[in-house]
Amino acid sequence: MASFLDLVRAAQDRPGGGFALDPARMEENIRGLRNVRNAAAADDEMSGPPQGQVRVVGDPEIVDAEGRAVHYLGPALLVIHDDRGMVRALEFVGVGDDDDYINEVWHLDVLTGTYKYKHLSPLQSSRITLPAHGEPEFQAGTSSWISERASNAKPSQDFLRQFKPRSETFFVDSRRGRFVRGPPYGLLRGVLENPKPLVRSLFGSNSMEAEVWMREAAALASGAASSARPCREMQAVQVAQLAYGLAACRVK
Numbered sequence: 001m002a003s004f005l006d007l008v009r010a011a012q013d014r015p016g017g018g019f020a021l022d023p024a025r026m027e028e029n030i031r032g033l034r035n036v037r038n039a040a041a042a043d044d045e046m047s048g049p050p051q052g053q054v055r056v057v058g059d060p061e062i063v064d065a066e067g068r069a070v071h072y073l074g075p076a077l078l079v080i081h082d083d084r085g086m087v088r089a090l091e092f093v094g095v096g097d098d099d100d101y102i103n104e105v106w107h108l109d110v111l112t113g114t115y116k117y118k119h120l121s122p123l124q125s126s127r128i129t130l131p132a133h134g135e136p137e138f139q140a141g142t143s144s145w146i147s148e149r150a151s152n153a154k155p156s157q158d159f160l161r162q163f164k165p166r167s168e169t170f171f172v173d174s175r176r177g178r179f180v181r182g183p184p185y186g187l188l189r190g191v192l193e194n195p196k197p198l199v200r201s202l203f204g205s206n207s208m209e210a211e212v213w214m215r216e217a218a219a220l221a222s223g224a225a226s227s228a229r230p231c232r233e234m235q236a237v238q239v240a241q242l243a244y245g246l247a248a249c250r251v252k
Helices: 004-011 023-047 186-194 196-204 210-223 232-250
Strands: 056-057 061-063 069-070 076-081 087-095 102-109 114-119 135-141 169-173 178-181
Touching: 023 196, 023 210, 023 232, 056 102, 076 135, 076 186, 076 232, 087 178, 087 232, 169 186, 169 210, 186 232, 196 232, 210 232
Parallel strands: 076 169
Antiparallel strands: 056 061, 056 135, 061 069, 076 087, 087 102, 102 114, 169 178
16 A cells, blocks of 8 residues: 555656646546546445444544544534545534534535535533433434435535634545544635646646545555544645545546
8 A cells, every 4th residue: 555655756746747738648537537436336336325434422522433532622624535535525513612512514415516414412511431422423424314404505604614724624434434634624625615726736747547546545544543633745645635536526
């Protein structure tokens, strides 16, 4: 498996490679992104959609399938990807003003562009212990629940203003039931709003095929220590991982 330094070097191996100057390479990478999406759909048909083995609980803590937990502060963005690196969903987890417990979540299905909303159960005042008893919690990445808002509803600007440049992000591998800390929210915001410029740059500079790089990045993230804050090089990989993962879901 590639290290994050291998992935960083691969993404920088063709400086100024020129997306527009190499239409054959552009088409090769676009085809690779389509392959990722088609393979993910085939995985769902064979094994079912990812089951959301990562939970967010109470105070808040994020907990993986093996019970490893990380406590964090404030609102958080969860980037939900599969083992192929395709970003399936984005989850914006809000917290209460008075005690920082989770109190609501907006789930964006990247493929359809639609949101679901859930108000989490009444907040508790005691510090959580695992397993949680009476704490608000939800399964990260699952979408089988019924939204409490209209089908065309979107998060308000007031809600999104909770998410500051230093807010936490987590990359959640929905197939393997693992997560790693991501870069500060501010480093991802531009890619969330428009991943195309970075994807264009990666098409020109990355010496690995897109689908190979994505799979290696997803495996690397799944194998990393859950509680570790990513170094700068790993953050660079995660920003590129988000851009590729969104593009794979949306490519025509």
